[in-house]
Amino acid sequence: MENGIKLKKSALRLITSFLVSMWVFSFLGIASAASPRIVSLSPGITEIFYSLGAEDLLVGVSRQCDYPIAAKLKPRFGNFNLPDMNKLAAGGPDLVLFSEQVRPEDIDALAAQGIKSMTLAAHSVEDVFSAIAKVGEISDRTEQATELVRTLRGQVARVASAVNHLPHRDRPQVYLEVDGPHKLYTIGSGSFMADLVRLAGGRPIFDDVESPYFVVDADEIVRRDPDVILIDHPFQYKTGVAKREGWKEIAAVRDSQLYDVQDFDMVVINRPGPRIAEALQVLSRLIVPEAWHGD
Numbered sequence: 184m185e186n187g188i189k190l191k192k193s194a195l196r197l198i199t200s201f202l203v204s205m206w207v208f209s210f211l212g213i214a215s216a217a218s219p220r221i222v223s224l225s226p227g228i229t230e231i232f233y234s235l236g237a238e239d240l241l242v243g244v245s246r247q248c249d250y251p252i253a254a255k256l257k258p259r260f261g262n263f264n265l266p267d268m269n270k271l272a273a274g275g276p277d278l279v280l281f282s283e284q285v286r287p288e289d290i291d292a293l294a295a296q297g298i299k300s301m302t303l304a305a306h307s308v309e310d311v312f313s314a315i316a317k318v319g320e321i322s323d324r325t326e327q328a329t330e331l332v333r334t335l336r337g338q339v340a341r342v343a344s345a346v347n348h349l350p351h352r353d354r355p356q357v358y359l360e361v362d363g364p365h366k367l368y369t370i371g372s373g374s375f376m377a378d379l380v381r382l383a384g385g386r387p388i389f390d391d392v393e394s395p396y397f398v399v400d401a402d403e404i405v406r407r408d409p410d411v412i413l414i415d416h417p418f419q420y421k422t423g424v425a426k427r428e429g430w431k432e433i434a435a436v437r438d439s440q441l442y443d444v445q446d447f448d449m450v451v452i453n454r455p456g457p458r459i460a461e462a463l464q465v466l467s468r469l470i471v472p473e474a475w476h477g478d
Contacts, residue, residue: 221321222271224263225282227456228303229254231315234331234457237322242276250450272296278321282455283395305455306395307378308339308463315457331457338460339382342467345474346384355410355470357385358435361396361453364419364427369399375455376415383467384474385411405429411470412436414443415452421445442469 222243223229229248232238238253245263248254260274261267264284271279271293279293283304293300303314312332319328346354357380362368370376371392380387388407389399412435414424421443425436435441447469451462468475 219277219321220275221278221280222260222274222276223248223280224260224266224285225280225303226250226263226450227282227305227311227454228280228314228318230454230456230458231318232322235315235319235322235324235327237318237324240322243271243274250454268292271298305375306373307375308382308459310375311455311459312336314455335457335460339463342382342384342460342463346382346467346471349384349471349474351386354384354386355440356388356407357411357413357470358388358404358407358409359413359415360424361415362418363414363416364423367399367401367404368396369404371395371397376453379452379459379463379466380470383463384471385466401427402429405433408433409435410438410440412441413447413452413466413469414441415449417444417449419443 219240220242221232221240223232223241224245226245226248229241229244230250232241233251233254241254241257243258243260244254245261245266246259247263248257258274259267260270263282264286266279266289268289276298279298279300281290281300281302283302283306285300285302290300290302301317303317305311305314312335315328315332315335316325319325359370359376359380360367361370361376369389370380370387371394372387372390373393374395377387377390377395381390388404388409389397412421412424412433414421421441424443425431425441430436447465451458451465454462
């Protein structure tokens with residue numbers, strides 16, 4: 184009797200998963216839900232497919248899709264924000280997945296070719312969890328996606344428990360640079376990286392700016408005087424950053440709280456995907472190391 188109930192529950196889960204998958208592909212207008220041909224131009228989304236064991240559905244990726252290493256062996260369809268439209272048209276995928284950096288004209292061009300597309304934006308950690316769930320639906324891996332999100336939520340909660348005792352006013356102010364040094368690009372409140380900094384125990388110094396990423400004047404950074412500086416690009420290391428005009432007066436430089444890609448894996452930090460909890464813990468240990476003493 185008990186075995187019969189378990190078998191019925193198992194069958195019900197399979198039927199539900201199949202129906203969800205059919206609904207998703209019906210909604211997208213994709214004829215074959217059994218083996219859709221998908222191109223992922225987002226490195227984070229590509230990682231999600233691999234983490235769910237659905238990489239066989241990927242017939243192509245972008246040049247920036249480099250993790251896991253097997254992703255490098257997939258056919259390339261241009262850059263994540265500048266796809267090779269001729270190659271996409273010739274390849275005829277059922278679905279092309281973009282990050283929020285997609286250009287509207289590329290979506291329109293694909294539609295004109297009869298190719299469906301979907302944008303999975305990531306402006307927060309919750310958005311990453313939503314993207315995992317959506318990839319689970321698309322790939323018919325809903326159970327695996329649910330389990331992955333559950334695991335990641337647990338890891339995020341562990342970081343939260345380590346920093347929750349820190350009063351907001353006492354949390355370090357953080358400047359995170361994503362490109363430079365000729366033009367300095369940083370993060371605003373609309374970036375998932377700003378959400379990571381907040382969850383890690385810090386306060387992004389440009390949280391009052393809604394744009395996810397924008398160019399900032401060096402003098403404004405000096406004026407805001409961050410406690411921690413994170414250089415998340417390989418184009419200048421901390422020794423060079425410390426020598427920028429006026430920057431020796433910044434608290435982060437004076438107190439040696441200046442970190443670059445020699446101190447952390449920039450790809451883990453700036454990629455919204457299944458390694459998001461790893462990124463969070465790395466950031467937290469840099470921003471508020473005292474919260475991890477004895478760990």
